[in-house]
Amino acid sequence: xVHWSAEEKQLITSLWxxxxxxxxxxxxxxxxxxxxxxxxxxxxxxxxxxxxxxxxGNPKVRAHGKKVLTSFGEAVKNLDNxxxxxxxLSELHCEKLHVDPENFRLLGDILIIVLAAHFAKDFTPACxxxxxxxxxxxxxxxxxxxx
Amino acid sequence: xxxxxxxxxxxxxxxxxxxxxxxxxGAETLERMFCxxxxxxxxxxxxxxxHGSAQVKAHGKKVAGALIEAANxxxxxxxxxxxxxxxxxxxxxxxxxxxKLLGQCFLVVVAIHHPSVLTPEVHASLDKFLCxxxxxxxxxxx
Numbered sequence: 570x571v572h573w574s575a576e577e578k579q580l581i582t583s584l585w586x587x588x589x590x591x592x593x594x595x596x597x598x599x600x601x602x603x604x605x606x607x608x609x610x611x612x613x614x615x616x617x618x619x620x621x622x623x624x625x626g627n628p629k630v631r632a633h634g635k636k637v638l639t640s641f642g643e644a645v646k647n648l649d650n651x652x653x654x655x656x657x658l659s660e661l662h663c664e665k666l667h668v669d670p671e672n673f674r675l676l677g678d679i680l681i682i683v684l685a686a687h688f689a690k691d692f693t694p695a696c697x698x699x700x701x702x703x704x705x706x707x708x709x710x711x712x713x714x715x716x
Numbered sequence: 717x718x719x720x721x722x723x724x725x726x727x728x729x730x731x732x733x734x735x736x737x738x739x740x741x742g743a744e745t746l747e748r749m750f751c752x753x754x755x756x757x758x759x760x761x762x763x764x765x766x767h768g769s770a771q772v773k774a775h776g777k778k779v780a781g782a783l784i785e786a787a788n789x790x791x792x793x794x795x796x797x798x799x800x801x802x803x804x805x806x807x808x809x810x811x812x813x814x815x816k817l818l819g820q821c822f823l824v825v826v827a828i829h830h831p832s833v834l835t836p837e838v839h840a841s842l843d844k845f846l847c848x849x850x851x852x853x854x855x856x857x858x
């Protein structure tokens with residue numbers, strides 16, 4: 570089980586309380602599809618992903634980004650119980666969605682950049698370290714039930 | 717992975733906007749890397765790694781200088797960084813995985829100080845550039 574110090578929990582929850590989940594989620598997913606275009610392979614039914622502009626304006630990308638980041642909010646609420654929290658989602662991503670867990674790490678890295686751009690100097694090194702740890706642990710939990 | 721014409725001009729654009737802050741950003745990149753990925757400190761047992769360290773500042777300046785050099789010779793990064801590539805292969809032998817970690821931290825620093833510069837397209841180009849630099853530096857490893 571992952572250990573979170575009181576300071577880390579504070580850095581996570583206080584930043585999260587200021588995150589606009591819809592905007593941030595949409596941006597993170599769009600950037601994932603733009604920066605690492607091979608990730609578009611999972612979204613054949615999303616319509617027009619032919620350019621960064623198309624991706625950023627795509628309503629399915631926005632909606633899915635919001636969904637993904639909303640789920641991330643569950644991690645923030647269950648820091649001491651991440652494997653259980655993501656157990657079903659992990660099975661889903663393995664058995665139905667067939668997503669290589671490397672993609673969770675890519676999305677995590679993108680989310681960090683989005684948070685950095687948004688929070689600027691408030692995204693201190695300690696904050697970045699804590700959040701990088703969190704995205705890593707979420708990625709691990711999502712990969713945990715893979716077989 | 718190939719840098720397109722757009723990628724090259726995006727990257728040059730970033731470095732011209734960063735301007736004189738590059739050295740300071742180099743140091744901040746390293747500080748964030750040591751903080752976020754403590755295993756990277758294993759390459760610097762001889763350094764004072766505390767916040768504000770003069771050694772980290774100096775090293776950050778070197779790292780930034782190399783990135784600027786690569787950006788200025790973006791059509792031939794391998795040529796521009798050939799000596800550095802030799803150094804990393806023969807002497808430093810930093811595990812290749814660490815270049816991605818440094819790259820991530822550099823992107824974070826650019827995002828923090830110039831969020832409007834780091835549009836998704838520029839983000840993509842800069843990420844590709846940083847990968848290309850990492851590839852050049854590890855190209856002679858074996």
